[in-house]
Amino acid sequence: DAKTTQPNSMESNEEEPVHLPCNHSTISGTDYIHWYRQLPSQGPEYVIHGLTSNVNNRMASLAIAEDRKSSTLILHRATLRDAAVYYCILRDDYGQNFVFGPGTRLSVLP
């Protein structure tokens, strides 16, 4: 699986937007970009994924650079419950196992 690079930690104020970056300069054409998050004392949970186009769902938005070498997870209004470790992972059509990096620890300040 291709490698991703994320900042170790970020802070946000409650009810403000948060932009979590991810670099994946070695991404291949068949790699999907997945985002998961892990709340304290829980297993990772799916947030969003995409291939080339920007994606939106009820949890977040995913903005993918035109060259696909980077992406940004956008939480439109951070809440205290969004405090978690966010993982950016690449996976191709054939790979069945995710390789988790250290992720970004997001702190949300009231």
Place this chain on the structure above:
Amino acid sequence: DAGVIQSPRHEVTEMGQEVTLRCKPISGHDYLFWYRQTMMRGLELLIYFNNNVPIDDSGMPEDRFSAKMPNASFSTLKIQPSEPRDSAVYFCASSLKGDRFYGYTFGSGTRLTVV
């Protein structure tokens, strides 16, 4: 669906004892994964199954670890004998083939402490 169910939630055992962790995947999912999480090494894939058959066990640390999936609704991860360095949170996850659309669903994990 109740999601991926793991048991027990917490396990404390003495060094040298056998430990068995259990996982019930989501009904209909055909892939099952076992991960281990520690502060030092983060989340590591130990082994995964497809249709109950082990596909890749290269992440299993050593022969003390073994995993089985006797049927589509149950899997075990066994450590025998256990050692203090095995202390970690162990996660089970399941997915559908083509899970690039559906992703993985993780259980709540088993926190193992070996004293």
